Amino acid sequence: MTKPASPAAHAPERQPTDWKSAAMQKRIRRRYAAERRFRMLGAGAVIVSAAFLAFLLVTMVAQGWRGFTATELALPLDLKAAQLKVTREQLNSPAADLALASGGLEEAVQNAAVTAFGPDGASFLAPSAWVWVRDAVKRDPSLLERRATINVPAATGFDQALTGDGDAAMEAGVARLTRQNAIRRGFNWTFLHESDSTDPVAVGIWGALKGSLMTMAITFLIAFPVGVLSAIYLEEYAPKNRWTDLIEVSINNLAAVPSIIFGLLGLAVFLGTWEIGGRVYGPMLPRSAPIVGGVTLALMIMPVIVIASRNAIKGVPPSIRDAALGIGASPIQVVFHHVLPLALPGILTGTIIGMARALGETAPLLLIGMRAFIVTPPGSFTDPATVLPVQIFLWSDEVSRGFVEKTSAAILVLLAVLLAMNGLAIYLRNKFETRW
Numbered sequence: 001m002t003k004p005a006s007p008a009a010h011a012p013e014r015q016p017t018d019w020k021s022a023a024m025q026k027r028i029r030r031r032y033a034a035e036r037r038f039r040m041l042g043a044g045a046v047i048v049s050a051a052f053l054a055f056l057l058v059t060m061v062a063q064g065w066r067g068f069t070a071t072e073l074a075l076p077l078d079l080k081a082a083q084l085k086v087t088r089e090q091l092n093s094p095a096a097d098l099a100l101a102s103g104g105l106e107e108a109v110q111n112a113a114v115t116a117f118g119p120d121g122a123s124f125l126a127p128s129a130w131v132w133v134r135d136a137v138k139r140d141p142s143l144l145e146r147r148a149t150i151n152v153p154a155a156t157g158f159d160q161a162l163t164g165d166g167d168a169a170m171e172a173g174v175a176r177l178t179r180q181n182a183i184r185r186g187f188n189w190t191f192l193h194e195s196d197s198t199d200p201v202a203v204g205i206w207g208a209l210k211g212s213l214m215t216m217a218i219t220f221l222i223a224f225p226v227g228v229l230s231a232i233y234l235e236e237y238a239p240k241n242r243w244t245d246l247i248e249v250s251i252n253n254l255a256a257v258p259s260i261i262f263g264l265l266g267l268a269v270f271l272g273t274w275e276i277g278g279r280v281y282g283p284m285l286p287r288s289a290p291i292v293g294g295v296t297l298a299l300m301i302m303p304v305i306v307i308a309s310r311n312a313i314k315g316v317p318p319s320i321r322d323a324a325l326g327i328g329a330s331p332i333q334v335v336f337h338h339v340l341p342l343a344l345p346g347i348l349t350g351t352i353i354g355m356a357r358a359l360g361e362t363a364p365l366l367l368i369g370m371r372a373f374i375v376t377p378p379g380s381f382t383d384p385a386t387v388l389p390v391q392i393f394l395w396s397d398e399v400s401r402g403f404v405e406k407t408s409a410a411i412l413v414l415l416a417v418l419l420a421m422n423g424l425a426i427y428l429r430n431k432f433e434t435r436w
Contacts, residue, residue, distance in 0.1 A: 060408050060415070067409025070188035070201075071154040071162060073124060073177065075109070076116050077133065078147045082108035091141050100137060106130040109152070117177060124173050126153040126201035151184055153201045156402030191409065195375050196391065200402025203395070205410055207377040211290055211370075211385035212359060212417075214378060218294020219301065219358050224351055226298075227305030231347075234306070235313045236335055255303035263364030266296030271368060288369040291381040296364050301354035308350020312343035345432040352425040356418050362389040388414045 082104065090099040109130040113121035129152035136150050137143050143150075161170035162183075177183050194204025238244045270285045270292050285292040316339050324334040365371070371390050378385035386394075388410060395407040 060411055063405060064408030064410075064412045066159075067191060067405040067407075067412075068188050070186060070190065071159040072151040072184040072186065073113075073117075073154050073158075074149050074182045074184060075112055075125070075129075075133075075152050076147065076149050077109070077112050077143070079105075079108060079137070079144050080146060082111070084108060084144060086144065088141050088144075091138060096138055097134065100134045105134055105137070109133050117173065117180075117182070120169060120173065123169075124155055124158045124177070126155045126199055128197070128199045128202040129153055131202070153190075154183075156200050156400060159201075160401065191406070195377055196373055196386070196394070197375065200398070200400050200406055203403070203406055205388070205391070205413055207374050208386050208388045208391035208410070209413065209417075210377045211293075211374070212387040214290035214381055214385065215293040215297065215365075215387055216355060216359060218291055218381060219297045220351075220355060222295060222298035223302045223305055223354070227302045227351070228309050228347060230302075231306045231309030231313060232335060232340070235310050236331075236339070251303045251306050255307055258363075259300055259361050260363040260367065262296055262300040263367030265299065266292065266364060266368045270295060286382050286384075288372045288384045288386075289382045290378060290385050292368050293365050293370050293385075293387065294381075296368055297358040297361060300361070300364060301358050304354040304357070305347075305351050308354070309343070309347045312346025312350065313339060315346065316342045345429050348432075349425045349429045352421050352428070356421045356425075359387075359418060359421070360389055360414065362393055365390055366393075388417070 084100075084103045084105060086099050086103040086105075090096060093099070109125070110122040113125050113129075115121070117124055132152045133150055157166050157170045158173060160166045161174045164171070166174075174183070190202060191204050193206045194202060195207025197203045234244065234248065238247075271283045271287055273282055285295065320338050320342065321334050324338045325331075329337065365387055370386050371394060372384055372386060373394075374384055374386045392407055392410045392414065395403045395410065
């Protein structure tokens with residue numbers, strides 16, 4: 001006899017009430033909507049950042065590409081008819097430049113421009129045009145005895161008239177010389193191998209670039225070994241007490257100090273005078289030289305290198321140290337044979353980023369005098385010099401419109417160097433990085 005089923009067995013399964021299910025689905029929809037909004041905000045931030053970067057690059061390239069081009073005029077010259085008071089013996093002497101300048105070469109060039117291009121032809125030439133003729137005569141003294149056509153730089157106003165941005169007289173001159181086929185456009189090699197000048201047509205970036213490279217060499221030779229050795233000591237050997245804690249806090253604070261403070265430090269310590277025992281001692285280092293700039297910038301980026309190096313050393317797994325000690329390696333062998341090679345990619349990356357920061361600094365170098373008018377590239381670490389950021393600052397303060405495109409072109413050179421340094425940092429990190 002079977003047992004009858006209970007009434008509960010025939011009852012339907014109990015389902016959650018409709019209002020609970022609707023509330024749960026509403027919460028899920030809110031979470032998904034919040035996630036979509038967050039993703040859209042992140043994508044929007046990336047797009048805005050990329051747009052600003054693209055705007056900066058496009059603006060710099062649009063204004064700076066003309067700095068890498070030059071306008072030259074084909075000038076017919078007859079220096080024999082000009083009867084310059086210069087002899088071949090003077091051209092072979094160290095005073096050749098002075099002899100050509102005092103012999104009437106500049107006046108002869110202006111007269112030739114008037115003859116070839118019209119009454120206002122002299123205004124079409126840059127102030128440094130006669131210097132180009134001088135250099136051509138020094139290379140080929142036979143020009144003093146024959147007719148020749150020499151390409152000389154055009155004035156800034158004439159160059160701007162080529163783009164429709166000049167005055168009426170210059171635009172009329174452009175039209176006249178275009179019919180004479182006397183205008184030449186080409187790459188501005190002068191901008192790459194000359195230094196500063198009062199004539200925007202004759203300025204170049206090489207003096208400032210060489211000064212930057214020499215300053216960065218001093219910075220690296222001081223900051224890298226001192227910063228890395230300090231990081232090794234603090235991370236591997238220093239006892240953990242209140243003094244090391246104070247040193248760590250000081251290093252972290254120094255990394256955030258404004259760069260102009262280090263300029264004041266360099267001015268006071270390296271360029272200041274000291275009175276000891278009643279005697280006054282002069283500056284420790286020469287003013288406006290790569291060596292004083294390099295030492296000042298080394299003090300500025302040293303905390304950055306110490307912090308980056310400590311993080312790289314700390315990232316090496318403790319098992320590497322234990323294994324090396326277990327097979328009989330001494331503590332110094334553990335550090336230099338195992339820990340340091342594995343931490344080297346992070347150390348180099350932090351160092352290059354710190355060097356890139358130093359390369360773009362202006363304020364500390366202005367305070368130590370590296371804003372002088374330098375017309376000759378430095379020959380040694382103690383010669384007067386300037387650097388790219390300071391040169392850009394000086395050109396941006398010039399009144400002549402011709403310096404605008406040169407400033408933008410110099411910014412492009414600086415950006416290219418910075419991108420190269422950051423690219424090198426990425427390459428070293430990817431090449432030597434070990435993944436655990």
